[in-house]
Amino acid sequence: MALLPLDEAIDIVTQTALALRESHPPDTRVTTLWEASGFVIATDVRADRPMPPFDKSMMDGFAVRAADLVGASTELVVVDEIAAGEVPSREVGPGEAIAIMTGAPIPLGADAVVVVERTQRAGERVIVQGTIGVGANIARLGSQVAEGEIVVERGRIIESLTAGVLASFGAHEVPVYRRPRMTVIATGDELVSVEETPGPAQIRDSNRKTLMALGEAEWCRVVDGGIAKDDRHELARNIRDGLDGDVLVLSGGVSAGSYDHVRECLEAEGVEILFHQIAIKPGKPVLFGRTARTLVFGLPGNPVSSYVTAMLLLVPAVRILGRRPDARSWYLDLPLVERGLDATQGRTTFHPADLVRLDGDALGVRPRAWDGSADHVAYARASVLIRRDPQASAAMPGEHVRVLMPRSLVEW
Numbered sequence: 509m510a511l512l513p514l515d516e517a518i519d520i521v522t523q524t525a526l527a528l529r530e531s532h533p534p535d536t537r538v539t540t541l542w543e544a545s546g547f548v549i550a551t552d553v554r555a556d557r558p559m560p561p562f563d564k565s566m567m568d569g570f571a572v573r574a575a576d577l578v579g580a581s582t583e584l585v586v587v588d589e590i591a592a593g594e595v596p597s598r599e600v601g602p603g604e605a606i607a608i609m610t611g612a613p614i615p616l617g618a619d620a621v622v623v624v625e626r627t628q629r630a631g632e633r634v635i636v637q638g639t640i641g642v643g644a645n646i647a648r649l650g651s652q653v654a655e656g657e658i659v660v661e662r663g664r665i666i667e668s669l670t671a672g673v674l675a676s677f678g679a680h681e682v683p684v685y686r687r688p689r690m691t692v693i694a695t696g697d698e699l700v701s702v703e704e705t706p707g708p709a710q711i712r713d714s715n716r717k718t719l720m721a722l723g724e725a726e727w728c729r730v731v732d733g734g735i736a737k738d739d740r741h742e743l744a745r746n747i748r749d750g751l752d753g754d755v756l757v758l759s760g761g762v763s764a765g766s767y768d769h770v771r772e773c774l775e776a777e778g779v780e781i782l783f784h785q786i787a788i789k790p791g792k793p794v795l796f797g798r799t800a801r802t803l804v805f806g807l808p809g810n811p812v813s814s815y816v817t818a819m820l821l822l823v824p825a826v827r828i829l830g831r832r833p834d835a836r837s838w839y840l841d842l843p844l845v846e847r848g849l850d851a852t853q854g855r856t857t858f859h860p861a862d863l864v865r866l867d868g869d870a871l872g873v874r875p876r877a878w879d880g881s882a883d884h885v886a887y888a889r890a891s892v893l894i895r896r897d898p899q900a901s902a903a904m905p906g907e908h909v910r911v912l913m914p915r916s917l918v919e920w
C-alpha cells in the first residue's frame with residue numbers, strides 16, 4: 509500500500525488540531541502585563557490615545573515659524589525652552605524661536621523645528637542657517653496611530669516589542685489564552701535518564717529532552733512523562749496519565765519490532781489512530797491519533813526522526829491549539845552549494861544543511877554529510893533542512909532546492 513504523503517499527513521494533523529480547538533470554548537485568563545510574556549493575547553487591543561498623543565518634536569533644536577526663515581541665515585529671538593515632559597507655556601510669535609528637546613510638545617505658533625546643528629546660539633538670540641519646510645521634524649498628533657485603531661491583534665505572542673506596544677497604550681492587564689499542556693514520554697528498555705550511568709547496551713534518553721525543549725520553545729506547558737519500559741502495563745499507565753493534557757507525545761516503540769507496543773496501548777486506552785507510517789525520510793514510522801480532548805503523536809525513536817517529525821507535525825499542532833496564526837511551515841528556494849544530493853526513493857526526504865553566503869547578500873545551501881537518522885549530533889550542527897520531493901532525481905550543485913526555514917526566523 510502506498511504510504512501517506514507528508515502534505516496529507518500535515519493536513520490531517522492541522523484539521524484535527526483545529527477541530528479539537530473549536531470543540532472547546534477558549535480558555536482565557538487575565539494577567540498583568542508584567543507576567544504576560546510568552547502568552548498569546550486573547551483580544552484585539554486598541555489605541556486608548558493617538559500616537560503621538562500631541563504634535564511632538566523629533567529633534568533637539570528650535571521651534572520656529574517656517575515663514576520667518578528667508579535667505580541664507582535668519583536671526584530669531586529665543587523666548588523660552590521646552591524639555592520633554594513639559595507643557596509649552598507660550599506661543600512662538602513672528603521673529604521668535606523656542607528651544608525644544610526631542611519628544612517635547614510643539615508650542616502654538618510654531619510649524620517647524622530647526623535641528624540644533626543648523627543654528628548658532630548667541631545669548632537670547634539664535635542664528636538659523638537656510639530655510640525650512642512647514643512640518644519639518646514634527647511628528648503630528650495621531651500620525652502613527654489613530655485613537656481606537658487596533659495596535660496588537662488577537663493571537664499575537666506577547667514578546668519584547670509587542671509588550672512595549674501594550675505598555676504604550678495602557679494595557680496593564682491583558683487576557684491571554686491558556687497554554688497547551690504537552691506531556692512527553694520516552695519509551696524503550698534500553699533508555700536511562702541523563703543523570704544515570706548507562707550500562708552495557710544502554711543509551712541515554714535524549715528524545716525526551718529534545719521534545720520537551722521544543723515544547724517549551726513553542727510556549728507549551730510541558731509535563732515530563734518520564735521513561736516507560738517496553739512493557740504494556742507500564743506504558744498503559746504512563747499513557748493514561750498523559751491523556752489528560754492537550755497533547756501527548758511518545759518517542760519510540762512505533763516501528764514494527766516485537767517490543768513496539770505503543771500503537772496497541774494507545775488503542776486500548778481509546779485513542780483513535782488517524783495515521784501510522786507516512787512517506788517521509790527520516791521519520792516513516794510516525795503515528796498520529798486523538799481522543800476527544802488530546803492529540804497524540806507517536807514519534808520514531810531515532811533522535812533525528814523524532815525531531816524532524818516533531819518539527820513538521822507536532823509544532824503546527826501546538827501552535828494551532830495555542831491559538832496562534834502561524835502554523836504553516838516556510839520554505840526558501842535556494843541553490844545547492846559545493847555538494848549535490850542523491851535521488852530520493854519514494855519518500856519526502858529531509859537533509860541537514862547549512863546556509864552559506866554567496867556573493868553579496870545572496871544565500872545558498874550546503875548539504876551536510878551525515879550518518880542517517882540516529883546521527884543527531886551531525887543534525888544538531890546543521891542550521892536548516894533541505895526538503896526533497898519523493899521522486900526527485902539527483903541534484904547537482906547550482907540546482908535550486910526547498911529549504912525549511914527554522915521556525916525562530918519566521919515567527920511572523
Ligand code: AMP
Nearest residue numbers: 694696713714715760761763808809810
Ligand atoms: P524505536 O523507535 O523504539 O525502535 O527506536 C529506534 C532507535 O532509536 C533505537 O536505536 C533506540 O535505541 C533509539 N531511541 C529510542 N528512544 C530513544 C530516546 N528517547 N533517546 C535516544 N534514542 C532513542
Ligand code: MG
Nearest residue numbers: 696760761809
Ligand atoms: Mg524502542
